[in-house]
Amino acid sequence: MHSAFERLYETYHQDLFQFLFYLVKNREHAEDLSQEVYVRVLKNYSSFEGKSSEKTWLFSIAKHVAIDFFRKQSTRKKRILSIFDSQEVDVKDENPLPEEVLLQNEDIQLMYRCLDRCKVEQKMVLLLRFLQSMSISETAASLGWTESKVKTTQHRAMKTLRMEMEAAKEKEGDTA
Numbered sequence: 001m002h003s004a005f006e007r008l009y010e011t012y013h014q015d016l017f018q019f020l021f022y023l024v025k026n027r028e029h030a031e032d033l034s035q036e037v038y039v040r041v042l043k044n045y046s047s048f049e050g051k052s053s054e055k056t057w058l059f060s061i062a063k064h065v066a067i068d069f070f071r072k073q074s075t076r077k078k079r080i081l082s083i084f085d086s087q088e089v090d091v092k093d094e095n096p097l098p099e100e101v102l103l104q105n106e107d108i109q110l111m112y113r114c115l116d117r118c119k120v121e122q123k124m125v126l127l128l129r130f131l132q133s134m135s136i137s138e139t140a141a142s143l144g145w146t147e148s149k150v151k152t153t154q155h156r157a158m159k160t161l162r163m164e165m166e167a168a169k170e171k172e173g174d175t176a
Contacts, residue, residue: 005042012058015132019059022127023066025116036065052141059132059142063124070120114164122157125150 016037021030040061048057115123121143128139129150136154140147 004045005038008041008054008058009038012055015055016058016062019062019127019132020066022112022115022131023120023123024069029069033062033065033069037062040065053138056134056138056141059128059134060144063143066124067120110165110168111161114161114168117164118157118160121153122160125153126157126161129154 013034017030017034020033020037021027024030024033037058041058044061048054052060115126118126124143125139128134128142129136134142136147136150139145140150143150145153
């Protein structure tokens, strides 16, 4: 098991961290979530049946860890709002991407900013398909979806992303 874990870590750690980082937009959270993925891998490696690739299995675990994180964040946000007499307080993280993610190309920077406006499911599909270069079947296996759901979600995500980018460009054009 030890050598299998080291191989998994060496082979996929950078991709796994990158996937989680783009989802949560925070280095410390991404590091914590990566560790949580590896804890689950260590606990469950003996039950890995090999019906999918190890990469697919690993990213499936990462998906569940990220969903758990978002649920906890949502619950925490609701608790904080209730402290303020249930007043509607818009709690948003307006921080730009960390400097290690900044890209030279303005269109790519715009795309990453607009990616945050997609639903979490859409964002996961786009990250797995295009950042991690997974096939539709690998993405479906990682997310526990059918291939048709991946295709539909990808199509809707691309449409949303395109519309958000066009709107942002128009807005930038108005301010220039």
